[in-house]
Amino acid sequence: QKEVEQDPGPLSVPEGAIVSLNCTYSNSAFQYFMWYRQYSRKGPELLMYTYSSGNKEDGRFTAQVDKSSKYISLFIRDSQPSDSATYLCASYTGNQFYFGTGTSLTVIP
Amino acid sequence: DTGVSQNPRHKITKRGQNVTFRCDPISEHNRLYWYRQTLGQGPEFLTYFQNEAQLEKSRLLSDRFSAERPKGSFSTLEIQRTEQGDSAMYLCASSSPPRLAGGRVRETQYFGPGTRLLVL
Numbered sequence: 001q002k003e004v005e006q007d008p009g010p011l012s013v014p015e016g017a018i019v020s021l022n023c024t025y026s027n028s029a030f031q032y033f034m035w036y037r038q039y040s041r042k043g044p045e046l047l048m049y050t051y052s053s054g055n056k057e058d059g060r061f062t063a064q065v066d067k068s069s070k071y072i073s074l075f076i077r078d079s080q081p082s083d084s085a086t087y088l089c090a091s092y093t094g095n096q097f098y099f100g101t102g103t104s105l106t107v108i109p
Numbered sequence: 110d111t112g113v114s115q116n117p118r119h120k121i122t123k124r125g126q127n128v129t130f131r132c133d134p135i136s137e138h139n140r141l142y143w144y145r146q147t148l149g150q151g152p153e154f155l156t157y158f159q160n161e162a163q164l165e166k167s168r169l170l171s172d173r174f175s176a177e178r179p180k181g182s183f184s185t186l187e188i189q190r191t192e193q194g195d196s197a198m199y200l201c202a203s204s205s206p207p208r209l210a211g212g213r214v215r216e217t218q219y220f221g222p223g224t225r226l227l228v229l
Contacts, residue, residue: 008149032215043113043200043220044152088151092216095165097142099151 003027006089006100015109019076023089023100026070030091030098033065035074038086038102047087048074079107111135113221115201121227122191129187130224134203141184142218143176144200145169152200158184191228198223 006023013019021035031052036044050056050063057063062075072089086102114133122128134141139160144152155174156166160181170176173191178184188195200223207216 004151006151034217036220041223041225043115043202043222046217046219049215049217090151095157095216096154097152097218099153101149101151 002100003030003098004089004091004100006103008101008103010104010106012106012108013079015079015081015107017079017107019074019079019083019105019107021074021076021087021089021103021105023072024070025072025091025098027091027093027098028070029093032092033063033072034090034092034097035061035063036088036090036099038088040085044088079105081107081109083107113201113203113219115199115221115224117224118222119225119227121229123229124191124193126191127187127189128191128226129185130199130201130226131183131185132201132203132221133183134201135219136182138203138205138219139181140204140206140216141178142202142204143184143186144202146198146200146223147196155186188226191226193228196226196228198225 004025034049035047038044048063052067055064060077064073084106086104088102089100116131141158143155146152158178173189176186201221202218204218
């Protein structure tokens with residue numbers, strides 16, 4: 001079992017839709033979670049980070065962690081074509097980062 | 110540009126050849142990570158440095174792979190006797206030391222654009 005599991009999609013939504021991206025994790029020691037956005041043929045770019053005890057909102061993006069079910073979510077409101085990318089969830093413990101496989105998102109104008 | 114840079118951006122080589130990639134981290138970052146990413150997968154950890162010390166290596170890092178960070182600044186990743194299975198994007202990331210605030214540890218990585226390797 002991988003440390004972080006993520007549905008690879010692909011996910012396709014119309015412009016303006018609310019997008020929900022999800023991951024699960026297996027290691028109870030994980031306390032710190034991140035979401036990265038990766039455009040094709042580029043390196044990942046940090047979008048948001050959050051801790052296991054709460055939610056975080058930044059503009060159109062909201063990150064949530066449900067510690068009891070080991071579930072991580074990223075919500076994108078009013079999705080835009082420029083949001084089309086692969087979204088990677090990640091967690092961190094003991095000097096190591098663990099990444100999901102990424103979910104490919106396409107926002108259709 | 111003060112972000113993480115990687116060179117070359119693309120490399121095509123023949124099987125059996127050696128290749129070397131370079132990563133220049135953000136200047137104030139003392140931690141440097143190498144990852145490998147294949148199509149449809151997330152980055153897989155290869156190795157990490159704190160300053161010039163290589164503190165951790167993944168079992169993915171076979172003896173054909175070697176990484177150095179001689180002065181605690183830039184790093185190189187060398188692959189000897191390349192194989193077709195080495196074809197991937199090689200990503201470098203850097204971070205500053207983890208911060209502890211309110212009992213919580215936080216370390217934020219910043220990635221470079223990657224070096225895309227194709228072994229023919």
